[in-house]
Amino acid sequence: MNLVNAKQNAFIKFVSFTNLMKDYRQKLIDLGFIPGEKMKVLTSKEDGFITVLLRGTRLAIDNESASKILVKEEK
Amino acid sequence: MSYKSYTICLTGNPNVGKSSIFNNLTGLNQHVGNYPGVTIEKKEGFFVKNEYKIKVVDLPGIYSLSATSDDEIVSRNFLLEEKPDLIVDIIDASNLERNLYLYAQLKELDIPIILAMNMMDMMESNGTILDLKKLEKDFGILNVALVANKNIGTNGLIDKIIEVLSTSKNDKKEIFPIDFGEEINDFKTKIKNFILQDKNFSKSLPLDFLALSLMTEDEYTLKRISSLPNYENIVSFIKNQKNSILKKYDEEIEVIIADKIYSWIDKILESILSQNNIKKKNISETIDKIVLNKFLAIPIFAIFMYLMFKFTFTCSLPFVILFEKIIDNISKFLNNTVSIEIIRSFLVDGLVAGVGGVLGFFPLILFMFFSIAFFEDTGYMARAVFIMDRVMRKFGLHGKSFASMIIATNGCGVPALMATRTIEDKKDRLSTLLVTSFMICGAKLPIFALIIGAFFDAKSAPNIMFLMYLISIFLALGSSFLFRKTIFKGESSYFVMELPPYRIPLLKSLLLKMWQRGCQYLKKAGTIVLFVSMIIWFGLTFPKVKEANLINLSNEEIRTVKLENSFIGKIGNSFEPVLKPIGFDGKIGIALITGIFAKELVVSTLGTIYSLGEIGEDDEEGILKDKLKKDPFWNKKKAITFLIFCLIYMPCIAFASVFYKEAGELKWLLFLIFWTTFLSYIISFFVYNLLNI
Known part of the structure; x- marks a missing residue:
């Protein structure tokens, strides 16, 4: 699934990017978007705006970008 | 005394307290740097300690050296090209994982680094214990603990800077290097x-950084080596090598490098961090669930903005009245004490009316800056940018466009134009540049405060002002929507942003920000406004009308004859036929023309014009607001039309010159002038005529 569909308070793992520009990819990699990296969905699209907690940082991401970030829910 | 001079720079992620540390280090010894070839303001200052004179450069915040936006490029280029003697990497101690990533890249630059561990108090309140001695001893990372907003640890940082600079820079073996693995090292x-292989290659860039950066095919480093004779071979080698790594690990090298860096960070943190039993509830997460809620986000934002304007206008009112009284008393004093008419006129009608008209609104400006600093320091402003991103996108703008608009409202359009450098996409950026001129900057604020204060009661004044802000936002969004449908077709770029934790702002920090920004307003009043006020006074006073021609005329007629005969009066009159359809006369025309030099001059020019009118003893003295109210030419309809015209019409010269620099092409400047002039006239024409139906 992509990040847009992730639910609030869910723990997810980053899988990969789809169709992202090189610069943006690099930026997200630098911010810690590395395959297998765990994060927590703080607020989801369903509830308003997408924010995640990744390596101790709260990141706000727009819906368009979030749709290009593939994640897997952690059980 | 001759000093040993060094240059150090402050770098780090955004929102880690770089400016506070810069202020603590340099005190009042700072000025804005002016670097040839780069287009961003970087703060520069110095401090002296014993025989050392240290130049300090405060750079824009970055997350890594792979810069994408213009502001990041400025920081990256400074670090690589200017080669400071020392880097002070400022770290948010409560968020070490993120912040150490930049350190890991900086250490490839072969420049001594000190980690300034800021916000230690927050880290401790989170229940985290950090072994800084171990960090230095076991990992060779020099560091200093700080709480910058309370000015704790500054002396320790200064001592550490001197200690490192005075130590010889002989090769020090890295105690704990990053293990990139055999394949990447090879x-x-x-x-x-x-x-x-190229013996002439200048080692202007450190080879380790260069090699790592080339592996990711970073455009900047590729460009730097493009003059090498074996450039094509290098590029083809890198591509082949990257492909074989991709095949082998099923992962791109950029990801592998970042992974290795984060593993290195994890190992350090495992060793130096421990957690006590304090479990603090994360307030920021709770607040964000409300503030970023899909039903509540926009209403909460609107309420905050409204409260900000209500606070600004209501609380500043007694001080504005006090300032106006003081300025009025100065005029009266000068009128009574200076006997030579021409000098009296110069002082009262030129200087006091011109500069005083602008200074009268200084309290209002301070309150506005204070309330914006409050929202910035609490952490809400970052959320506002994010919330507005969704709205902005619908109109072809970016969330960061909103940040620029806030900066324009925060004082001046010039830094707002510069702030657009954080926007990566060129179309988003150009659109933002073009619409920033519609914002009500600190220079337009006195015009609005004057006219609203003159024609609307104190109860409705904040509402009218709020309405003006809404109109300015509507114009900006509408224009951008039109641009994106016509000249800048295409999608807006991405938005990713770190949200800082909510904090209770420190009064000292708010007052400091308010004062620093307020000083820029005062500086403008003391320089350009003063200078143009003198010219305006001269242009309105000369040539003198012969006394014989004024015999048997009423005071009102004398006023008109003098004004019409003056240099500026003649210029104003020539504009009257164009301005008449929107309800303006020559006097307003003059004020609007001077406003092109600086918007505050609209107020100071009106001040001079109305002050010069007072020629007879029976004329009442008073503040400009009252004079406008008494002038039968003005009414509420003209006031509203004037406000709208001033909101839209062409920006000041400073704005235009920076706009040209930022947009990069003359055609965009010409387009901006055309668009703002066209729109201001057309809208004012419709508003004025609709109000008169």
Whole structure:
């Protein structure tokens, strides 16, 4: 699934990017978007705006970008 | 005394307290740097300690050296090209994982680094214990603990800076290097060997950084080596090597490098961090669930903005009245004490009316700056940018466009134009540049405060002002929507942003920000406004009308004859036929023309014009607001039309010149002038005529 569909308070793992520009990819990699990296969905699209907690940082991401970030829910 | 001079720079992620540390280090010894070839303001200052004179450069915040936006490029280029003697990497101690990533890249630059561990109090309140001695001893990372907003640890940082600068820079073996793995290390060595084949290659960039950066095919480093004779070979080697790594690990090298860096960070943190039993509830997460809620986000934002304007206008009112009284009393004093008419007129009608008209609104400006600093320091402003991103996108703008608009409202359009450098996409950026001129900057604020204060009661004044802000936002969004549908077709770029934790702002920090920004307003009043006020006074006073021609005329007629005969009066009159359809006369025309030099001059020019009118003893003295109210030419309809015209019409010269620099092409400047002039006239024409139906 992509990040847009992730639910609030869910723990997810980053899988990969789809169709992202090189610069943006690099930026997200630098911010810690590395395959297998765990994060927590703080607020989801369903509830308003997408924010995640990744390596101790709260990141706000727009819906368009979030749709290009593939994640897997952690059980 | 001759000093040993060094240059150090402050770098780090955004929102880690760089400016506070810069202020603590340099005190009042700071000025804005002016670097040739770069287009961003970087703060520069110095401090002296014993025989050392240290120049300090405060750079824009970055997350890594792979810069994408213009502001990041400025920081990256400074670090690589200017080669400071020392880097102070400022770290948010409560968020070490993120912040150490930049450190890991900086250490490839072969420049001594000190980690300034800021916000230690927050880290401790989170229940985290950090062994800084171990960090230095076991990992060779020099560091200093700080709480910058309370000015704790500054002396320790200064001592550490001096200690490092005074130590010889002989090769120090890295105690705990990043383990990139055999394959990447081998790749790195081969790239270095390729580069070193060219004996003429200037080692202006550190080879380790160069090699790592080339592995990711970073555009900047590729460009830097493009003059090498074996450039094509290097590029083709890198591509082949990257492909074989991709095949082998099923992962791109950029990801592998970042992974290795984060593993290195994890190992350090495992060793130096421990957690006590304090479990603090994360307030920021709770607040964000409300503030970023899909039903509540926009209403909460609107309420905050409204409260900000209500606070600004209501609380500043007694001080504005006090300032106006003081300025009025100065005029009266000068009128009573200076006997030579021409000098009296120059002082009262030129200087006091011109500069005083602008200074009268200084309290209002301070309150506005204070309330914006409050929202910035609490952390809400970052959320506002994010919330507005969704709205902005619908109109072809970016969330960061909103940040620029806030900066324009925060004082001046010039830094707002510069702030657009954080927007990566060119179309988003150009659109933002073009619409920033519609914002009500600190210079337009006195015009609005004057006219609203003159024609609307104190109860409705904040509402009218709020309405003006809404109109300015509507114009900006509408224009951008039109631009994106016509000249800048295409999608808006991405938005990713770190949200800082909510904090209770420190009064000292708010007052400091308010004062620093307020000083810029005062500086403008003391320079350009003063200078143009003198010219306006001269242009309105000369040539003198012969006394014989004024015999048997009423005071009102004398006023008109003098004004019409003056240099500026003649210019104003020539504009009257154009301005008449929107309800303006020559006097307003003059004020609007001077406003092109600086918007505050609209107020100071009106001040001079109305002050010069007072020629007879029976004329009442008073503040400009009252004079406008008494002038039968003005009414509420004209006031509203004037406000709208001033909101839209062409920006000041400073704005235009920076706009040209930022947009990069003359055609955009010409387009901006055309668009703002056209729109201001057309809208004012419709508003004025609709109000008169």
